[in-house]
Amino acid sequence: MSLAERTALITGASSGIGRGIATELAAAGANIVVADIREEPKRGEHYQTDATVPTADLVEAESGVEATFAETDVTRESDIEAAIEAAVTEFGGLDVLVNNVGTHVHGTSQELTAEEWHRVVDVNLTSYFLAAKYAVPHLVESEQGRIVNVSSVNAYEGGAGPPYSATKAAIVNLTRDLALEVADAGVTVNTVLPGVVKTPMQDQNDAETRRSQAERTALPRVGEPSDVGAAVRFFASDRAEWITGAELLVDGGYAIGGY
Numbered sequence: 001m002s003l004a005e006r007t008a009l010i011t012g013a014s015s016g017i018g019r020g021i022a023t024e025l026a027a028a029g030a031n032i033v034v035a036d037i038r039e040e041p042k043r044g045e046h047y048q049t050d051a052t053v054p055t056a057d058l059v060e061a062e063s064g065v066e067a068t069f070a071e072t073d074v075t076r077e078s079d080i081e082a083a084i085e086a087a088v089t090e091f092g093g094l095d096v097l098v099n100n101v102g103t104h105v106h107g108t109s110q111e112l113t114a115e116e117w118h119r120v121v122d123v124n125l126t127s128y129f130l131a132a133k134y135a136v137p138h139l140v141e142s143e144q145g146r147i148v149n150v151s152s153v154n155a156y157e158g159g160a161g162p163p164y165s166a167t168k169a170a171i172v173n174l175t176r177d178l179a180l181e182v183a184d185a186g187v188t189v190n191t192v193l194p195g196v197v198k199t200p201m202q203d204q205n206d207a208e209t210r211r212s213q214a215e216r217t218a219l220p221r222v223g224e225p226s227d228v229g230a231a232v233r234f235f236a237s238d239r240a241e242w243i244t245g246a247e248l249l250v251d252g253g254y255a256i257g258g259y
């Protein structure tokens with residue numbers, strides 16, 4: 001599943017799952033563009049406690065590929081456009097777009113403000129549309145173009161608060177429409193749906209929540225960012241060239257544990 005001589009741009013890749021995806025795609029030989037609002041990895045109290053080196057430096061040192069950081073606030077359309085242009089300018093094209101960035105706000109419909117709602121929708125959903133909008137012409141040119149969108153097991157069952165659950169479900173249908181749009185050009189668009197993965201986002205949960213999440217995960221451990229990275233690596237590879245509009249749960253059996 002080599003990605004040698006290809007370029008991958010990953011949103012939200014300074015920390016957590018995005019960092020794991022960058023590591024896996026670089027291990028397959030891809031040059032990496034880290035598009036994130038911050039360069040330094042977020043460090044958790046329980047998970048990802050030892051991440052200090054920026055992702056671009058990490059993958060260059062580990063895999064010998066070329067990597068760059070593009071400072072990007074994905075709520076700004078102009079930042080997204082600039083990050084994609086930076087990838088094309090620096091590496092001569094773009095082959096793989098991974099929409100991974102995500103945020104979560106706790107609260108019910110009675111507690112959340114319209115501003116909080118819009119913020120989650122902008123980061124988790126609108127940025128996926130905009131990144132695809134600016135990436136597609138380059139992915140078509142690549143002739144091996146790939147988009148992989150990161151949703152969540154919450155797409156199927158809710159329970160993570162209104163804006164988060166709604167955006168994660170919407171990503172599944174966004175993937176399907178994009179997949180139809182670009183199929184004739186041989187570009188594939190797929191979704192991965194992680195379960196509980198050890199990242200700074202999950203780190204915010206209290207001990208009881210972390211314990212019950214681990215208990216519900218059918219396999220004997222919760223996920224590592226590299227577990228999701230491995231699935232993205234497959235979708236990005238030539239071995240997945242006849243798969244599009246599909247969804248892959250990467251959750252250690254969390255979904256089956258809920259039924």
Ligand SMILES: NC(=O)c1ccc[n+]([C@@H]2O[C@H](COP(=O)([O-])OP(=O)(O)OC[C@H]3O[C@@H](n4cnc5c(N)ncnc54)[C@H](O)[C@@H]3O)[C@@H](O)[C@H]2O)c1
Pocket residue numbers: 011012013014015016017018035036037038042072073074075100101102103123150151152153193194195196197198199200201202
């Ligand atoms: N961790 C899990 O258990 C889990 C489970 C299911 C789905 N997911 C999904 O996986 C994806 C990654 O989650 P994670 O747990 O690694 O999150 P995280 O919070 O640990 O990392 C998110 C990254 O996104 C960046 N980011 C946040 N807002 C941004 C913005 N406006 N512009 C640019 N970058 C921004 C952060 O700086 C950070 O590097 C998200 O889409 C999330 O919903 C995570």
